[in-house]
Amino acid sequence: xxxxxxxxxxxxxxxxxxxxxxxxxxxxxxxxxxxxxxxxxxxxxxxxxxxxxxxxxxxxxxxxxxxxxxxxxxxxxxxxxxxxxxxxxxxxxxxxxxxxxxxxxxxxxxxxxxxxxxxxxxxxxxxxxxxxxxx
Numbered sequence: 055x056x057x058x059x060x061x062x063x064x065x066x067x068x069x070x071x072x073x074x075x076x077x078x079x080x081x082x083x084x085x086x087x088x089x090x091x092x093x094x095x096x097x098x099x100x101x102x103x104x105x106x107x108x109x110x111x112x113x114x115x116x117x118x119x120x121x122x123x124x125x126x127x128x129x130x131x132x133x134x135x136x137x138x139x140x141x142x143x144x145x146x147x148x149x150x151x152x153x154x155x156x157x158x159x160x161x162x163x164x165x166x167x168x169x170x171x172x173x174x175x176x177x178x179x180x181x182x183x184x185x186x187x188x189x
Contacts, residue, residue, distance in 0.1 A: 073143035
């Protein structure tokens, strides 16, 4: 794991948690998680892939982070609304007190929807690219 990945995960969870549109779509309770619960809908913060993005004189890291929206198998409209709200929530990451890294605004990369018959779920996966440089 990169040095900036824990900060990135915290800031993404914070941004998603503060988004009123997501709260309205997901319902009451903490539905933005980093492990899968039993009740849908919920958001799951997936893996973070990290690569060196430094130059000859400056350090830097490139991160690809994944957010999954889990809904019932037939809730395609809710899945689409959640995907749009996630993109809106992650247009900019909130500053974090005591940050060790400056994180760029997440760039949306791709979205994929797939059915998981065993869980009776529709999973919409969104990937974002974030650059990190030490402060």
